[in-house]
Amino acid sequence: MASWGTLDARLLRLLKDDGTQYVSTLRIDGANSALEELVAHTADLKSQTITGDGAATSWSLSSDILEVPDAIEAVWDDKRSDWLEEVNFIPGSDWSDSDPKAGSNPKGYYIWPTGTINYTRILATDETLKIYYYAYWSLIVDNTTTVSIPRWSEQALLYYAAAYCLLPASIQSATIRQFGTRQDSGNPEHNPVHVQADYFLKRYAAILASHQPQQRGLLYQPGRGL
Numbered sequence: 001m002a003s004w005g006t007l008d009a010r011l012l013r014l015l016k017d018d019g020t021q022y023v024s025t026l027r028i029d030g031a032n033s034a035l036e037e038l039v040a041h042t043a044d045l046k047s048q049t050i051t052g053d054g055a056a057t058s059w060s061l062s063s064d065i066l067e068v069p070d071a072i073e074a075v076w077d078d079k080r081s082d083w084l085e086e087v088n089f090i091p092g093s094d095w096s097d098s099d100p101k102a103g104s105n106p107k108g109y110y111i112w113p114t115g116t117i118n119y120t121r122i123l124a125t126d127e128t129l130k131i132y133y134y135a136y137w138s139l140i141v142d143n144t145t146t147v148s149i150p151r152w153s154e155q156a157l158l159y160y161a162a163a164y165c166l167l168p169a170s171i172q173s174a175t176i177r178q179f180g181t182r183q184d185s186g187n188p189e190h191n192p193v194h195v196q197a198d199y200f201l202k203r204y205a206a207i208l209a210s211h212q213p214q215q216r217g218l219l220y221q222p223g224r225g226l
Contacts, residue, residue, distance in 0.1 A: 005143030007154060010214050014162050021183060022165040023157070028140050030164030034157040035149070037135040042150060042214040043134040045073070050131065052068050052123025060145075061115050064135040072117075073132040074220035083220045084109050084129070087120060132219055156207040163200035 015022055065071050073214045075084040087108040109129075110118050123129065137149055149157065153211060 001146050001148050001151075002154060004028070004140045004145045004147055005144065007031070007147055007158065008143065011158050011165075012159055014104065015157055022123060026165055026168075027161060028142075030161035031147075032112060032139045033156060033164055033166065034160035035139065035147075037160065038149060038153060038157065038208075039134070039136055041208050041211075044137050044148065046135045048131045048133065050123070050129045052125055052127040054125040057120075057122055058116050058118040061111075061117055061131070062133070062135065063115075064138075065115075066134045066136065066186070067114070067147075068134075070110075070216055071134050073216060075117075076130040076132070077107075077127075077216065078130060079124070079127040082107075084119075086110060134214075134216065152211055156204045158203040159200045159207070163197040163204070164198070166197040188209075 008031075011027055011031070012019055012022075030074075041082075043066055044064075046062070046064070048143075050059050073088075074198070077084055085108045087106055087110045089110070106120055108120050110120070112118060117131065119129065138145070140147065147157070
């Protein structure tokens with residue numbers, strides 16, 4: 001894993017800049033945008049531990065969890081050494097007991113509302129659940145930030161960030177060209193900055209396409225057991 005300072009030096013070389021044309025904040029914005037895009041292909045795998053208090057049945061999920069249906073990979077009940085399955089509510093079905101303390105409710109979890117995980121039983125004091133989930137990559141703050149993405153994706157991040165940095169200049173160039181002749185303004189090739197940014201984005205896409213997307217649902221599959 002590389003620091004942003006190391007990757008930023010590579011980005012400057014890619015942009016052929018000494019740091020005066022594309023300011024540091026713009027470069028960091030571009031890299032953070034790339035990190036947010038990367039999760040659609042490969043996200044960070046993290047875990048969150050929940051400790052019971054003998055009363056609560058719902059808890060807030062970590063703020064960095066992806067906003068997708070399959071963001072939770074698995075939930076482990078440490079006390080019972082067992083995986084929990086997500087509960088599917090079927091219209092017309094009825095639980096045999098409405099009191100979670102009785103233990104007759106189906107054992108599992110469900111998400112409601114967004115960002116909140118609910119256990120169908122009360123988690124006793126000091127008992128724990130461990131949630132394995134897919135998360136956004138940590139954002140870059142400064143040169144000391146460690147960028148923890150897979151090594152193969154570092155180059156993709158740089159290409160995306162470079163395209164992001166070129167965007168303001170591309171827009172400015174397009175605005176200036178609107179006053180050109182009809183022949184000039186009708187040819188996209190007359191905006192070389194746009195062409196360069198487009199090339200960088202194609203390189204970003206090509207790198208992602210050359211690597212298999214993250215395989216999810218491998219840690220635990222419902223009905224499989226331990």
